Amino acid sequence: MSAAATERPAWMERPKPVTRGARGLALIVTVLVVLVPFWVVVATSFAPDQQVIANGGYALWPDEWTLRAYELVFSGGQILRALAVSGLITLVGTAFSLACTVMLAYALARPGVVGGKPVMLMILFTFLFPAGMIPSFLVVNGLHLRNTYWALFLPVLISAFNLVVMRGFFQGIPAELFESARIDGAGELRILLTIVLPLSKAVVAVVGLFYAVGYWNDFFRAILYTDQSTMWPLQTWMRTYVVQSQNSLIQVQGGVGEQIQFAPQTVNMAVVVLATVPILCVYPFIQRYFTKGVLTGAVKS
Amino acid sequence: MSVAVKEPEARRRIRTALGRPATSSPPTAGLWTRIRRDRALLLLMAPGVLFFLVFQYLALFGNVIAFKDYMPFLGVKDSPWVGFANFQALFGEPAFWHAASNTVVISLAQLVFYFPVPLALALLLHSLVQGRVRRFVQSVVYLPHFISWVIVVALFQQVLGADGVLNGALGGSDGHLVDVIGNPDLFKPLMVLELIWKECGWGTIIFLAALAQVDEGLYEAAALDGAGPWRRFWHVTLPGLRAVIFLLLILRLGDILSVGFEQILLQRDAFGPDVSEVIDTYVFYHGIRDQNWGVAAAAALFKGVIGACLVLAANKIAHRMGEQGVYR
Numbered sequence: 001m002s003a004a005a006t007e008r009p010a011w012m013e014r015p016k017p018v019t020r021g022a023r024g025l026a027l028i029v030t031v032l033v034v035l036v037p038f039w040v041v042v043a044t045s046f047a048p049d050q051q052v053i054a055n056g057g058y059a060l061w062p063d064e065w066t067l068r069a070y071e072l073v074f075s076g077g078q079i080l081r082a083l084a085v086s087g088l089i090t091l092v093g094t095a096f097s098l099a100c101t102v103m104l105a106y107a108l109a110r111p112g113v114v115g116g117k118p119v120m121l122m123i124l125f126t127f128l129f130p131a132g133m134i135p136s137f138l139v140v141n142g143l144h145l146r147n148t149y150w151a152l153f154l155p156v157l158i159s160a161f162n163l164v165v166m167r168g169f170f171q172g173i174p175a176e177l178f179e180s181a182r183i184d185g186a187g188e189l190r191i192l193l194t195i196v197l198p199l200s201k202a203v204v205a206v207v208g209l210f211y212a213v214g215y216w217n218d219f220f221r222a223i224l225y226t227d228q229s230t231m232w233p234l235q236t237w238m239r240t241y242v243v244q245s246q247n248s249l250i251q252v253q254g255g256v257g258e259q260i261q262f263a264p265q266t267v268n269m270a271v272v273v274l275a276t277v278p279i280l281c282v283y284p285f286i287q288r289y290f291t292k293g294v295l296t297g298a299v300k301s
Numbered sequence: 302m303s304v305a306v307k308e309p310e311a312r313r314r315i316r317t318a319l320g321r322p323a324t325s326s327p328p329t330a331g332l333w334t335r336i337r338r339d340r341a342l343l344l345l346m347a348p349g350v351l352f353f354l355v356f357q358y359l360a361l362f363g364n365v366i367a368f369k370d371y372m373p374f375l376g377v378k379d380s381p382w383v384g385f386a387n388f389q390a391l392f393g394e395p396a397f398w399h400a401a402s403n404t405v406v407i408s409l410a411q412l413v414f415y416f417p418v419p420l421a422l423a424l425l426l427h428s429l430v431q432g433r434v435r436r437f438v439q440s441v442v443y444l445p446h447f448i449s450w451v452i453v454v455a456l457f458q459q460v461l462g463a464d465g466v467l468n469g470a471l472g473g474s475d476g477h478l479v480d481v482i483g484n485p486d487l488f489k490p491l492m493v494l495e496l497i498w499k500e501c502g503w504g505t506i507i508f509l510a511a512l513a514q515v516d517e518g519l520y521e522a523a524a525l526d527g528a529g530p531w532r533r534f535w536h537v538t539l540p541g542l543r544a545v546i547f548l549l550l551i552l553r554l555g556d557i558l559s560v561g562f563e564q565i566l567l568q569r570d571a572f573g574p575d576v577s578e579v580i581d582t583y584v585f586y587h588g589i590r591d592q593n594w595g596v597a598a599a600a601a602l603f604k605g606v607i608g609a610c611l612v613l614a615a616n617k618i619a620h621r622m623g624e625q626g627v628y629r
Contacts, residue, residue, distance in 0.1 A: 009517065009520070009521065011520065011521045011524035011525060012520075012524065013530070015428075015530075023425060023428060023429075026425055027425065027429075027434070027438055030422065030425075030438065030441075030442060031438060031441050031442075033498070034441050034442060034444065034445060034498070034502070035441065036460075037456040037457075037459065037460050038456070040456075040459055040460060040466055041455075041456060041459060044459070055469060056464045056468070056469055057459075057462070057463075057464025057465065057469075058459060058464065058465060058466050058469060060466070099348075100348045100349045100352065101349070103345040103346065103348065103349060104345070104346050104348070104349030104350070106342075106345060107342040107343070107345045107346040108346070110342060113339050113342050113343075113346075114332070114335040114336050114338075114339045114343070115343070115346075119346065119350055122353060122358075123353060126353065126357045128609050128612065129361060129605060129609060130357075130605075131356065131357050131360035131361050131363075132360075132364065132584070132598070132601040132602070132605060133581070133584055133585060133588070133589070133601065134363070134366070134584065134588050134589065134594065134597055134598045134601055135360040135361065135362075135363030135364050135366075135598070135601075136356065136360045136363075137589060138360070138363045138366070138377060139355065139356060139359055139360045139363060141373075142376075142377075143355075154352075154356070155356050156356075157352045157356070158349055158352050158353070163349075187341060188341035188342055188345065189341065189345070192345070209447075213447050216449070217447075217448070217449030217450070217451070218449075219449065219450075219451050219563070220562075220563055220566065224585075224589065235449050235451045235452075238451045238452070238455065239451050239567060242451070242455050243451060243454050243455055243458065243567055243568075244570055244571075265459070265464070268455070269459070272452055272455050272456070275449070275451075275452060276448060276452060279447050279448065283444065283447065284440075287440055287443065290443070290506065
């Protein structure tokens with residue numbers, strides 16, 4: 001994608017207008033297919049109820065922009081609580097996951113560390129035989145983690161894939177750097193913090209995003225490991241009220257739509273927007289690292 | 302003289318004080334020496350290793366309940382052994398075979414209809430000469446990968462549902478409703494469609510990387526020899542992608558018995574278990590919901606063993622065909 005990619009190589013003939021037209025059309029269609037559903041959701045969430053009802057459940061362009069759906073969402077304690085649980089799990093889970101992954105990947109990236117090979121084999125074996133749902137459930141149950149927030153992130157603390165990616169990246173750091181740091185008297189932790197991590201921002205950012213997105217998007221662990229809906233993260237909550245039964249939101253909110261006509265879709269879509277916004281906020285910053293971070297790590301291993 | 306003797310001695314002492322050399326370890330060092338030398342690294346490894354031991358290996362051991370009559374009050378260890386009774390019960394269960402056949406059908410449908418799409422999209426993106434357009438399209442098509450299945454299903458309901466945009470656009474003319482959400486006949490196409498929408502952009506990454514590694518000189522040489530765009534595509538591009546395509550097919554084969562658990566769990570209620578039950582949802586509903594532990598664990602173990610065998614076999618085949626495969 002550098003300057004070389006923007007210019008046509010001498011040997012390549014200029015494509016025919018038909019080809020160029022077809023390519024352009026295909027690209028526009030692709031982009032629209034991705035973006036239009038998002039747009040429908042955003043527009044519906046800001047549209048007035050009457051318009052959504054008249055349209056039969058959606059809006060392509062709000063007649064007038066209104067924040068009513070969002071006010072309703074933020075007035076209801078349940079959604080706020082779910083939002084807070086999601087945020088907490090995402091922050092704490094990502095921090096723990098990243099720390100443990102970095103430490104393990106760093107140790108395994110150093111050549112000749114005692115026990116390194118068996119540990120690596122042990123981790124790779126889990127690709128072939130991942131622990132299933134029922135055995136994991138039994139372990140979480142046996143450790144008395146059910147109905148605790150720990151159960152929402154500890155069972156998936158380290159992803160073997162992320163670990164392998166990160167180890168591959170660390171292995172690409174020249175050995176001389178370690179050697180000279182050692183001679184300057186730095187300990188392992190110091191080398192990790194002052195030399196390896198600053199060089200590995202790309203892979204740490206990408207792996208961190210993967211973990212964060214995984215925690216933010218998870219709805220199933222809360223179903224599996226908790227009994228009370230007060231512990232539900234936002235996605236689990238959305239599964240019940242947005243995906244499964246579209247109309248129960250009004251009851252949940254507690255008799256809001258008495259006299260005024262009320263379109264549940266506006267509130268549903270406002271929740272969907274709220275659940276998507278955090279990802280959209282981080283995405284542009286980390287997106288440029290994708291190729292660099294993931295592929296260099298993955299290709300090497 | 303004395304200096305010459307002391308010099309290596311001092312260096313050796315510095316080395317021992319520094320602990321492990323950064324590049325390689327002396328093969329003669331004893332185990333305890335090596336453990337002492339690496340204690341800092343071992344400490345760094347500890348939390349991660351503990352995680353894998355508890356949540357992967359201890360859990361793996363929990364699979365023994367497939368051979369037991371598991372009773373929660375007795376625990377895994379004290380529940381009585383029943384041999385293969387759980388497997389016999391499972392294989393005599395029509396619901397399981399129904400779920401298994403659904404799994405294979407959905408999986409194959411996703412393989413046949415989904416697999417070529419990222420490849421095609423990657424080729425399209427690769428053919429773009431303008432870097433800026435390409436970067437923009439890439440950022441857009443990667444995005445759905447990071448959106449949860451809950452939101453994806455909600456989006457599809459909003460667009461294709463009874464009150465959705467599609468019905469609004471079509472229904473206005475003759476009042477005929479296009480019933481996609483909740484229509485059992487359309488469940489499998491919908492699964493494929495959702496998968497394509499969510500993952501096909503992200504799937505291009507690996508193909509784009511492979512395309513970037515194809516030597517530009519090969520294209521140039523082919524063009525000088527008079528090969529048109531199609532012949533260059535056939536003789537340069539496709540061979541360059543061969544290894545990646547094989548790799549992905551092998552990995553996919555191992556997962557043939559696990560199709561989009563979250564995706565299906567979300568829509569099982571709308572479409573009914575008849576069309577949407579797969580092995581994973583069978584395990585969840587029969588094992589954890591209905592407390593039918595042993596039989597469900599047997600189903601999961603059956604799935605795991607078949608998956609692992611398929612990966613091993615596919616890898617063998619790939620080696621025979623002169624490809625690298627997943628490992629060695």
